[in-house]
Amino acid sequence: MKIVNEMKISFKSKSENEGFARTAVCAFAAFLDPGIEEIADLRTAVSEAVTNCIVHAYRGTEGIIEITARILNDNEIYIRIKDKGCGIPDVKRAMEPLYTTAPCEERAGLGFAVMESFMDKLTVKSTVGKGTVVTMRKKLGAINE
Amino acid sequence: MSVKIMNEDNKIIALLSGEIDHHNAKTLRQDIDFALRENQPEELILDFSEVGFMDSSGIGLVMGRYKLMQEIGGSLIVRNPPAHIKKVMRLSGIDRLASICNV
16 A cells, blocks of 8 residues: 555644644545545544544543544545553443443543444554554545546 | 524524534533523524534534433424534434424
């Protein structure tokens, strides 16, 4: 898989950065000339991943969220969202739709379900006490091919 | 992000606009709940016509208001969600709880 283009951003886990993060990734993805629905899917998936870092990984603390986005040679976007937060003890359970550890804050427990459904591929690797890496891939601009 | 709240014949209409995410869902929740507590309406209409973006934080917002309206003994209507917001709503199953309408 050839990397055609790449960008990296890192920012503080402040909730006001959620909008910045999804907008930055979508601006980068615009190189692939995505359709309106594809860009909405991507925007939502990135928002979910970044929100997880802020709400869960860095709960009660502040840390750095790092996003790497790559454009691959077959019109595919690759996104890696990395935190050095608390980690997820049971990734399988965390990925179950409607499972949440923060119901009092009206978290719907749908973050991973949205990422999984709106992107083509999703992988989650986590180590308790060290952090979590979420990678997602999606082919874009399919309508224009 | 902002919400304009209107009170009409036992109905509260919340006209949402902008982007709904975790960052601004809290303020929206507070504004809407204040109006619900003050007026105890029979119906709450959440109007999404002017919402450009919503992630699952918005689902939490709708679910929470649905529960609140049930407690009050009223109903919730989700009005005019754009296509991509409807997609998030379908995934959550909220379309089976609240009625979604387009006007």
